[in-house]
Amino acid sequence: MVQAFENSRNKIHPHKFLLYVAIVSISMMFAAFTSAYIVKQAQGNWLEYSFPIHFYFSTATIVISSFVLHRSFTAYNAGNEQRYKQFLLLGLGLGICFVVLQYFGWLALYEKGVDLKGNVSGSFFYLITFIHVLHVLGGIAALLLAVYHAFSLKFKVTASRRVKLDLVTTYWHFVDILWVYLFIFLLISK
Amino acid sequence: MANVTTIHEDDVLINEHGYNDHFHDHHHGDKYQTNFLTHYVFSMDHKMISKQFLITGMFWALIGAAFSVIFRLQLGFPEQSLAWIKPLLGKWIVIDPTTGVGTLMPEFYYALVTMHGTVIVFFVLTAGLSGTFSNLLIPLQVGARDMASPFMNMLSYWFFFAAGIVMFYSLFVSTGPFAGGWTAYPPLSALPQASSGSGTGMSLWLISLILFVISVVLGGTNYITTVLNLRTKGMTMWRLPLTVWAFFITAIVGLVSFPVLASGFFMLITDRSLGTSFFLSDIFISGQALDRVGGSPILYQHIFWFLGHPEVYIIILPAMGLVSEVMSVHARKPIFGYKAMVYSLGTIAFLSCIVWAHHMFASGINPLISNFFMTFTMIIAVPSSVKVFNWLTTLYRGNIRLNAPMLFALGFVTMFISGGLTGIFMASTPIDIQIHDTYFIIAHFHLVMGVAAFFGMFAGIYHWFPKMYGRFMNEAMGKMHFWGTMICAYGIFWPMHYLGMAGVPRRYYSFDAFESFKHFSEMNKFITIFAIAAFFFQLLFIINFFYSIWHGKKVKSKNPWGANTLEWTTPIHAGHGNWPGNLPIVHRWPYDYNKDEREFVPQHIPLQPGERSDGEH
Ligand code: HEM
Ligand SMILES: [Cu+2]
Secondary structure, X not given: OHHHHOXXXXXXXXXXHHXXXXXXXXXXXXXXXXXXXXXXXXXXXXXXXXXXXXXXXXXXXXXXXXXXXHHHHHHHHOOOXXXXXXXXXXXXXXXXXXXXXXXXXXXXXXXXXXXXXXXXXXXXXXXXHHHHHHHHHHHHXXXXXXXXXXXXXOOOOOHHHHHHHHHHHHHHHHHHHHHHHHHHHHHHHO | OOOXXXXXXXXXXXXXXXXXXXXXXXXXXXXXXXXXXXXXXXXXXXXXXXXXXXXHHHHHHHHHHHHHHHHHHHHHOOOOOOHHHHHHHHHHEEEOOOOOOEEEOHHHHHHHHHHXXXXXXXXXXXXXXXXXXXXXXXXXXXXXXXXXXHHHXXXXXXHHHHHHHHHHHHOOOOOOOOOOOOOOOOOXXXXXXXXXXXXXXXXXXXXXXHHHHXXXXXXXXXXXXXXXXXXXXXXXXXXXXXXXXXXXXHHHHHHHHHHHHHHHHHHHHHHHHOOOOOOOOOOEEOOEEOOOOOOOHHHHHHHHHHHHHHHHHHHHHHHHHHHHHHHHHHHOOOOOOHHHHHHHHHHHHHXXXXXXXXXXXXXXXXXXXXXXXXXXXXXXXXXXXXXXXXXXXXXXXXXXXXXXXXXXXXXXXXXXXXXXXXXXXXXXXXXXXHHOOEHHHHXXXXXXXXXXXXXXXXXXXXXXXXXXXXXXXXXHHHXXXXXXXXXXXXXXXXXXXXXXXXOOEOOOOOOOOOHHHHHHHHHHHHHHHHHHHHHHHHHHHHHHHHHHHHHOOEOOOOOOOOOOOHHHHOOOOOOOOOOOOOXXXXXXXXXXXXXXXXXXXXXXXXXXXXXXXXXXX
């Protein structure tokens, strides 16, 4: 496929550009959720509740995981094999932690009496966070692939592997930032 | 970059001015397909994928049209026996045991209307139109070997295909397909027990359309990236043909609006299966209040139309692009107001995202909000008129070839004018409250979107068929197809305006119970007869299409229409990679027709000394 890109116009790799466009599109979906949230809230009949502590921890986890993966990427570019592998693995672990924390967060919220089936404000919370987790799982699948490559292939800094790693980490930063946005949104507008 | 590639004799021009992109240096990768499966089925060649989109679209068009004939029979000739289609429709036709008269079940009438709309809007006029032509023309006209990601492009088709399979399957479930209208408003769509199609039928409808949204997003991402990243040397944005501009803008609109629809669908799914109440409130079933409270069906309408209105422009913009190109080529004149055409496409696309509530004037939304939407809806008429003006001016004193593609392009303009004018009436809230959900609406959007977009598509097919298959379609049959369809389309939809103004509501199974609509029965017969005729004219097209693939007149030269765009610089049967040897370099805009005594000057011909370049300034 290399040859098709020799005439690429921008400095940015076409696959990365594809990712950016896809990110815009995914963001639109969450924009729709949050706008629907605002519209519905304005109509009243809205249950207010406070978040279980899990969600604060999960937020911290995913933010840290983003930094870790960034370090892994820079280590790869610098040819530092060990750092690259360590941080990649750590990032994956933190990512999985995030999902687990979300899950326990949901359970805790349910314990508090906020039910998916009950007031729409709760339904929104579960649905939005669930769809977000689906996107995180996509990122985890990509990270698994990256880890597999990192450990099964002989270490070498090549352009095509750098692009792939770049794609994975960029997507991960996106689901991270998306979560931070959703979290702050849900926090201030509940 | 320094390597020199082999010279192909038939491509002297491209090679002389060629742009070396190393196409021949790397013989690895997916480019060289060998077996049947990778060539015809899981192809990654955009040209093959475009044919797959087209033929799948035609399949669905045939189904959608057949549905409309059946429900038109019910509307036009309610007493006639439909026993003869029982072998096809099975238990949806009920035969009276004493008289032997077969009648269409009301539930199935609604299912037919719903499927007609869904299938034609999404599968035919979205996938079949922009899928086909974006795939065919974007890489060829920007001078690229293929899409940015051929793999994603293949996936885009197969998701569309899977969406089709699921929808097709839903036609055969025992309770029937979804029957609550193509807009799938709750509660009919949110409560599985609401009507016969609301159970399994609706679940399959949702699955199908979510697959479809994925297909659109995969495709659109690719189209945008290809246009921005893979244009050949010299192909600046202001040298892009209007087709590519239209596909590009369409893809952007699709990417911002389809995901919103997906989010609405997710909410609908949880309402249906997990007991949430996003869209449900105050529902009584046989006197019993449902315990689902707090939701708002209007919220669904907002979400749906936030996609729904841009969607109608997703359908029409590619048709506008095709028409602009076809018209310029066959009028042998530069398109009038090239930049105005681009800006109006952009303006329409932008405005289309902020007018959705004009579909909801009768839903009880705040009149102040209605005024906002009324204003912006009317403003859309401005860029639309700019386009119409420019098409007409392009024709003025042109050297017009009245062949099939050109006829359909002209037909597009008349349909767009007739249907667009009624839009302005409906945009006015007081008038809309009277005519909302009547046949006036049906007439409006079938002319402006349905027929017009089909005409744009036909113009494109007749024009680019030689590029796709290396043969021409039969011209005489093409003309017959045009005149037949044109006359029938007005025969069907013109009278509907009168029905609508008299208040005849859309989506009704029968009007027996309404004394005031009795006298329209003759008009309904008239419409139905034209609908049946229109259907047969489309069969003519399908026969022509498939006959011509194998037996049409062969294309002898690379550029049979004398067009300027790059797709006509490839070999008649281009392989994967499009150009043998180097990619062409672009030196001018695509509309140099009848310039300085030259009939036409393709884009890869360099400017002569002292020649002024048009279009870009
Ligand atoms: C001059 C520009 C246009 C204006 C002012 C306009 C206005 C409107 C309005 C106000 C309605 C809502 C009517 C009602 O339900 O009561 C409507 C319906 C509709 N319009 Fe247009 N329109 C315009 C052009 C178009 C174009 C270009 C298309 C498609 C390509 C289109 C497709 C539709 C469709 C599909 C519906 C009906 C959807 C449904 O209820 O099933 N319109 N239009
Ligand atoms: Cu609209």
